[in-house]
Amino acid sequence: MKFNNILVNDKEATAIVTINRPTKLNALNRETIQELHDAFEALEKDKGVKVIILTGSGEKAFVAGADISEFADFSEKEGGKLSAKGHKLLFDFVENLSKPVIAAVNGFALGGGLELAMACHFRVASHNARMGLPEVSLGVIPGYGGTQRLPQLIGKGRAMELIMTASMIDVDRALGYGLVNHVVSQEQLIEFCQKLASKISNNSPVALSYAIKAVNAGFKNSNGYDEEIKAFGACFGTEDFKEGTSAFLEKRKADFPGE
Structure with missing residues (x-):
């Protein structure tokens, strides 16, 4: 399967899916969301794959958000459809995937990027990662599950503060909040996730x-x-x-x- 915006690498029982739009800080556009859906769907059917690792290309960003240029002029109806389609194709799809998905957060995870990381079954971050939901600073709210998954992961009060202030947090705070499970160096990130995936792969x-x-x-x-x-x-x-x-x-x- 050929993709324009993502890379898929199968290694033994672990597949690594890399969002590959480095010049856009791996921002999610509609094509990338569709490609991720297609990749996850194919990997779920592949009996040789036991665990999936999701990450971003380069050293700056996991996913720096959604591609705002695609929806800046949308109407209310179009905005609602955009959110609903994103939930169905990617965010809910990943959360309910039958195979474990680990988010390897290698830099900025903002807006839709953090929402995608939260849709994964758990998260490992590199030391340079920064996370937040800045949508209210743009006059909108998180539309890909952020208002639901963030409170579930870190509690209502902390989630309300992050959403309302549109602030970013560093990995120490994210770890303390329980938003990420582990923090490692960027050089060790994928290897660390692969070791976790190997442990998971030993199980049924x-x-x-x-x-x-x-x-x-x-x-x-x-x-x-x-x-x-x-x-x-x-x-x-x-x-x-x-x-x-x-x-x-x-x-x-x-x-x-x-x-």
């Missing part, structure tokens, strides 16, 4: 997909406990459960078929 792909679904259910208009019970029971009917329990009892490493 089916169980991982059920775990993602159950955790996400607790943040939606559904009963997370009910979803957990349902998913827990479903695991018992999988080949991965048979292999995992057999390997444990036989004191050997499991070789999960992913079924």
Whole structure:
């Protein structure tokens, strides 16, 4: 699959998706959002890929925001459609992907960039990363999930302050808030994420997909406990459960078929 704005590199069980618009600080335009959707959709179907790492090209930005030039003259109706389509194609799509997605935040993650990082299942940042939702300084609000995911991750009060002040925070504050899981040097960022991906890849792909679904259910208009019970029971009917329990009892490493 050929892309204009992203790069996809498969290495063993880990795929690295790189947003590649360095002259635009990897800003998200409609074409890039569509390409990311297509890439994630293909990787989800690829049985050889167990974990996906998402990052930005260069040393300055993960994603510095949305490409404002594309929607500066939009009407109310067009703005609503833009948000709805973005949710469906990318942000909700990534959050609900059955395979773990790690955001490797290698610089500025602002506006849509931070919203994309928050849609990933967890985040690792380099020391130079800076994060924020500056939309209100442009007369608009975060439209790709920022008003929902940021409070879920760091709490309502902190999220309200960041959104209302349109401020950026550094990685120390982001780590303290729980917005990122780890902070490493930029040189070590991808390698660190690959090590995490390798640990994840040792586990059952089916169980991982059920775990993602159950955790996400607790943040939606559904009963997370009910979803957990349902998913827990479903695991018992999988080949991965048979292999995992057999390997444990036989004191050997499991070789999960992913079924």
